[in-house]
Amino acid sequence: GAVVSQHPSWVICKSGTSVKIECRSLDFQATTMFWYRQFPKQSLMLMATSNEGSKATYEQGVEKDKFLINHASLTLSTLTVTSAHPEDSSFYICSAQGSGNYGYTFGSGTRLTVV
Amino acid sequence: GQQVMQIPQYQHVQEGEDFTTYCNSSTTLSNIQWYKQRPGGHPVFLIQLVKSGEVKKQKRLTFQFGEAKKNSSLHITATQTTDVGTYFCAGQGDMRFGAGTRLTVKP
Numbered sequence: 001g002a003v004v005s006q007h008p009s010w011v012i013c014k015s016g017t018s019v020k021i022e023c024r025s026l027d028f029q030a031t032t033m034f035w036y037r038q039f040p041k042q043s044l045m046l047m048a049t050s051n052e053g054s055k056a057t058y059e060q061g062v063e064k065d066k067f068l069i070n071h072a073s074l075t076l077s078t079l080t081v082t083s084a085h086p087e088d089s090s091f092y093i094c095s096a097q098g099s100g101n102y103g104y105t106f107g108s109g110t111r112l113t114v115v
Numbered sequence: 116g117q118q119v120m121q122i123p124q125y126q127h128v129q130e131g132e133d134f135t136t137y138c139n140s141s142t143t144l145s146n147i148q149w150y151k152q153r154p155g156g157h158p159v160f161l162i163q164l165v166k167s168g169e170v171k172k173q174k175r176l177t178f179q180f181g182e183a184k185k186n187s188s189l190h191i192t193a194t195q196t197t198d199v200g201t202y203f204c205a206g207q208g209d210m211r212f213g214a215g216t217r218l219t220v221k222p
Binding site: 036042093095105 | 148150156157158159160161162163203205210211212213214215217
């Protein structure tokens with residue numbers, strides 16, 4: 001089956017620093033990946049659609065200069081939270097669609113805490 | 116753009132009771148997907164519905180897609196504690212999720 005690996009699973013960083021989150025499709029190629037953030041007891045909010053070899057498409061209200069997305073290969077997309085602040089603390093999760101599977105597979109998520 | 120609304124937001128049931136969550140779209144959907152997220156976990160794909168009026172079953176779970184392809188429902192018969200979690204719908208492949216329904220089950 002389709003497996004998406006996301007790292008790190010949790011990270012604590014200081015205010016003002018940057019954090020990179022990786023999302024890898026392990027057994028399939030993913031032309032498109034999706035990045036979400038989820039606050040406690042809330043739904044997943046789509047942040048951006050990551051497209052291999054081209055610029056990501058950001059949702060309205062998401063700062064593209066703050067949340068840098070790079071999809072350099074068919075198996076890897078990265079989300080970098082730049083100059084992180086406490087309000088960026090959240091659960092970040094990626095997803096991709098594997099071939100032969102109608103559904104989307106999610107990574108295990110990254111819990112970011114900015115102190 | 117497309118907006119998917121989901122109700123109820125929360126549902127607390129006694130084990131053995133039935134549970135239903137509803138998903139409504141402002142526009143016609145080409146398909147709808149359902150996911151389950153356990154507390155502390157990530158969403159897991161349950162099913163996709165494509166055809167108008169489609170009904171699919173997975174053991175105690177019954178999924179329906181409305182005739183107009185604007186609404187969908189997930190019904191769980193005789194809930195168990197293992198059903199606890201948040202159930203999300205997502206439409207049309209742009210992967211925007213409904214608000215989800217958080218199900219808790221009292222043993």
